[in-house]
Amino acid sequence: MDMKRSYYEDIRLFPSCVTVFWAVVLLAFLLAYPFLFKNYYVYMANYIAINIIVVVGLNLLVGYTGQISLGHAGFYAIGAYATITLMSLAGFPFLAALICAGLIAAAFGFLLGLPALRLEGPYLAIATLGFGVTITTIIGRIEMLGGRQGLHAPDLVIMGYPLDTDRQFYYLVMIITVLLVLFARNVTKTKVGRAFIAIRDAHIAAETMGVNLVLYKTMAFALSAFYAGVAGGLYAFVLRFIEPGLFSLFLSVFFLTMAVAGGLGSVMGPIAGAIVLSFLDLQLRNILSIPYVGDWLRHLSASYFSLTGVSNIQFIVFGAILIAIMLFEPLGLYGLWIRTKKYWKTWPF
Amino acid sequence: MxxxxxxxxxxxxxxxxxxxxxxxxxxxxxxxxxxxxxxxxxxxxxxxxxxxxxxxxxxxxxxxxxxxxxxxxxxxxxxIARTFQNIELFSNMNTMENIMLGRHLFMKTGLFRGGLMWGKKSFAGKEEIENRRRVEEIIDLLELQTYRNKFVGALPYGIQKKIELGRALAAExxxxxxxxxxxxxxxxxxxxxxxxxxxxxxxxxxxxxxxxxxxxxxxxxxxxxxxxxxxxxxxxxxxxxxxxxxxxxxxxxxxxxxxxxxxxxxxxxxxx
Structure with missing residues (x-):
C-alpha cells in the first residue's frame, strides 16, 4: 500500500519508482530502436508516432471535451501543406515552419470551434465532416499548392544536419511526439483539462462554476487541431510527397477509430490504439502477398466482390474492430488494461 | 447597498x-x-x-x-454559486477533482503553464497543491474523506448531494x-x-x-x-x-x- 503524503502526488508524472523504471526502459528502447530494426520498421515507427500525435490531440477534443470531430484529416492536410509551403516559398527553417503550421491549423480549429458552440452530437459530426472534405477540395484547386498533382517536400536540414533518411528523421519525430504527449498529459491533469472534462460530463454545471464554454470549447478545438497540424507537417516529410487525395474522409475516420479503439478519455489509451491500428494498417496493405491467405482472399474477392475490396481490406478490419470495441469494451484497450490490472492485483485469489 | x-x-x-x-x-x-x-x-x-x-x-x-x-x-x-435539484456532477471525475473544479475561478494556470508543468516547484504545480489543500478543508468540513478518490458517478445519492455542495463552497x-x-x-x-x-x-x-x-x-x-x-x-x-x-x-x-x-x-x- 503506497501512502500519499502530499497533494502533488495525485498529479505527478511518475507516481512511483516503478513508473520511473518503465519510463527509462521505454526511453532506452526508443533510443536504440533504429539500431535494432530494419529500415522499413523505422519508417513504420515514424508513421506510428505521427499517428500518436494526431490521436492524442483528437482525444483531447473527443475523449475529454466530448466534442466529436470527423474533420481531422483537414487539419492534418493544413499542417502538411503549410509546412511545405512555408519552407519552399517563404524560406522558413523546418521547425519554425512546423510550429507555424500547427498554429495555422489551430486557427482553423478555433474557427471550426465556433459553430461547434451551437451544435451537438450528429450535427457536429456532419459539420466537422464537411470541413474535412471541403479543405482537401479547396487545396486541390489551388495551383500554388500543386493542385491535384501534389507537392514535393523540400530537403530537410536542421541546424546544418541534413535529415534524408527515415533513421535520421526518427529521432526528431520521437522527440516531438514525447514532448506533445507529455504536454497533453499535463493539460489533462490541471485546470484546463478539468474544465474540458467538466464540459463533457455536465456543461451547465461547468458553466455555473465559472467555466467559460466559448473559451474552453474553442480552445479544445484549437489545441486538437494544433496536434493534427504538427503531425501533418511531419507526415509530409515521411512521405516526401503530398497530394489532396491522401487526406480523405477515410483518414478522419481512421483517426477517430484509433482514438475509440484505444479508449477515449485517457492519454495512454489512444497511444495504444494508434500503435495497434497503425501497425495493422501497414500490415494489412500487404495481405495479398502473404502465401496462402493472399491467394485465397484474391480468389474470394474475384468470385464474390470486386478487387478493390481486398486492397482496402484494412477498412473492413477496422470496422469490425470498432464494432467489437463498442460491444465488448467501450473503454477500448485502456479499459481492457484497467480490467486486467484489477484482475491480477489480487492474483492468485 | x-x-x-x-x-x-x-x-x-x-x-x-x-x-x-x-x-x-x-x-x-x-x-x-x-x-x-x-x-x-x-x-x-x-x-x-x-x-x-x-x-x-x-x-x-x-x-x-x-x-x-x-x-x-x-x-x-x-x-454566486449553486447546486442543482437533479445532481449535476462530473461523473467521471473523483470527489477531489469535482470539488477542484469549484476552484476554477481562483486558478490562473492556463493551457501553457498547465501543459508545461514540471515538478511541484513550477507555477502550475504550486497552484495545484495550494488549491488541493483548500479542497481538503472542504472535504473535512463535509466529512467526505472516505470518498476522496472515488469516482462520483457510483456514489450514493446523499453523498453526491454533499459533493455538489462542496463544489459550490469551493468557489467561495x-x-x-x-x-x-x-x-x-x-x-x-x-x-x-x-x-x-x-x-x-x-x-x-x-x-x-x-x-x-x-x-x-x-x-x-x-x-x-x-x-x-x-x-x-x-x-x-x-x-x-x-x-x-x-x-x-x-x-x-x-x-x-x-x-x-x-x-x-x-x-x-x-x-x-
Whole structure:
C-alpha cells in the first residue's frame, strides 16, 4: 500500500519508482530502436508516432471535451501543406515552419470551434465532416499548392544536419511526439483539462462554476487541431510527397477509430490504439502477398466482390474492430488494461 | 447597498409565464427560502439568476450591479454559486477533482503553464497543491474523506448531494443557491444538511437562497420565506407569517370549495 503524503502526488508524472523504471526502459528502447530494426520498421515507427500525435490531440477534443470531430484529416492536410509551403516559398527553417503550421491549423480549429458552440452530437459530426472534405477540395484547386498533382517536400536540414533518411528523421519525430504527449498529459491533469472534462460530463454545471464554454470549447478545438497540424507537417516529410487525395474522409475516420479503439478519455489509451491500428494498417496493405491467405482472399474477392475490396481490406478490419470495441469494451484497450490490472492485483485469489 | 434583489422578474416560455413579476430582496448573511408547489417556478427563478435562462423582463441586482443577461460563468465570477435539484456532477471525475473544479475561478494556470508543468516547484504545480489543500478543508468540513478518490458517478445519492455542495463552497461564493438540498433524503440526512447549512451561514458568512419542499426544514432554518404559485409570488415574510397565510395554505392544501380559491392561487390551473 503506497501512502500519499502530499497533494502533488495525485498529479505527478511518475507516481512511483516503478513508473520511473518503465519510463527509462521505454526511453532506452526508443533510443536504440533504429539500431535494432530494419529500415522499413523505422519508417513504420515514424508513421506510428505521427499517428500518436494526431490521436492524442483528437482525444483531447473527443475523449475529454466530448466534442466529436470527423474533420481531422483537414487539419492534418493544413499542417502538411503549410509546412511545405512555408519552407519552399517563404524560406522558413523546418521547425519554425512546423510550429507555424500547427498554429495555422489551430486557427482553423478555433474557427471550426465556433459553430461547434451551437451544435451537438450528429450535427457536429456532419459539420466537422464537411470541413474535412471541403479543405482537401479547396487545396486541390489551388495551383500554388500543386493542385491535384501534389507537392514535393523540400530537403530537410536542421541546424546544418541534413535529415534524408527515415533513421535520421526518427529521432526528431520521437522527440516531438514525447514532448506533445507529455504536454497533453499535463493539460489533462490541471485546470484546463478539468474544465474540458467538466464540459463533457455536465456543461451547465461547468458553466455555473465559472467555466467559460466559448473559451474552453474553442480552445479544445484549437489545441486538437494544433496536434493534427504538427503531425501533418511531419507526415509530409515521411512521405516526401503530398497530394489532396491522401487526406480523405477515410483518414478522419481512421483517426477517430484509433482514438475509440484505444479508449477515449485517457492519454495512454489512444497511444495504444494508434500503435495497434497503425501497425495493422501497414500490415494489412500487404495481405495479398502473404502465401496462402493472399491467394485465397484474391480468389474470394474475384468470385464474390470486386478487387478493390481486398486492397482496402484494412477498412473492413477496422470496422469490425470498432464494432467489437463498442460491444465488448467501450473503454477500448485502456479499459481492457484497467480490467486486467484489477484482475491480477489480487492474483492468485 | 443592495446585496441581492430580484425585481419584477418574468420568464415566459411562449405564452406560459413560468415566473411572473417575482420580486424579493435578500440582506447579507440571511437564509432566504423560496417555497411553492411543483411547477411554481422556483427553479426557473434560480436559472434566471444564474444566467442559464435569459429573463423576459425584470432585473437581478447583486451588490448594486444588474447581473441580468450575464452568461453563467460571469455570474459565477460575480460571486454566486449553486447546486442543482437533479445532481449535476462530473461523473467521471473523483470527489477531489469535482470539488477542484469549484476552484476554477481562483486558478490562473492556463493551457501553457498547465501543459508545461514540471515538478511541484513550477507555477502550475504550486497552484495545484495550494488549491488541493483548500479542497481538503472542504472535504473535512463535509466529512467526505472516505470518498476522496472515488469516482462520483457510483456514489450514493446523499453523498453526491454533499459533493455538489462542496463544489459550490469551493468557489467561495458570497451568495449560495441551493436547489432542494434535502430532496430524496431521509430524516437523519436532512438533519445533517440543516446543520451544514447553518454552519455555512455562521462560519463562512455565506448568504443562502434555497428552494425546499420540506416544510419543517424550511421553517426551522429560514430567516424569511417567499411562497410562489404558478410563477407568481403569493406571500413573503417570516416563517410564521408565511405558514399562516391563507393563500399559501390554499396552494398547499387546496381549498374546500373549488370555486372559492383565491384568484391569484387557483385561477387558470396549469395543465400538467
Amino acid at each position: 443592495t446585496f441581492f434583489a430580484v425585481r419584477h422578474l418574468t420568464m415566459a416560455f411562449g405564452g406560459l409565464k413560468a415566473a411572473d413579476a417575482v420580486s424579493f430582496e435578500i440582506t447579507k448573511g440571511e437564509i432566504y427560502a423560496i417555497i411553492g408547489p411543483n411547477g411554481a417556478g422556483k427553479t426557473t427563478v434560480f436559472n434566471c439568476i444564474n444566467g442559464i435562462y435569459p429573463p423576459t423582463e425584470g432585473s437581478i441586482i447583486f451588490k448594486d450591479r444588474n447581473i441580468r443577461g450575464l452568461s453563467p460563468d460571469r455570474v459565477a465570477k460575480a460571486g 461564493p458570497e451568495l449560495l443557491l441551493l436547489d432542494e438540498p434535502c430532496a430524496g433524503m431521509n430524516a437523519e440526512e436532512k438533519q445533517d444538511v440543516v446543520f451544514w447549512i447553518k454552519d455555512i451561514q455562521d462560519m463562512l458568512g455565506i448568504t443562502i437562497l434555497l428552494i425546499e419542499h420540506d416544510m419543517h426544514m424550511v421553517m426551522d432554518i429560514s430567516d424569511r420565506i417567499l411562497a410562489l404559485n404558478f410563477g407568481r409570488p403569493i406571500a413573503e415574510g417570516s416563517p410564521a407569517e408565511v405558514s399562516a397565510h391563507p393563500e399559501v395554505l390554499a396552494a398547499y392544501l387546496g381549498t374546500e370549495e373549488a370555486g372559492d380559491a383565491p384568484a391569484s392561487a387557483g385561477a387558470g390551473r396549469r395543465p400538467a
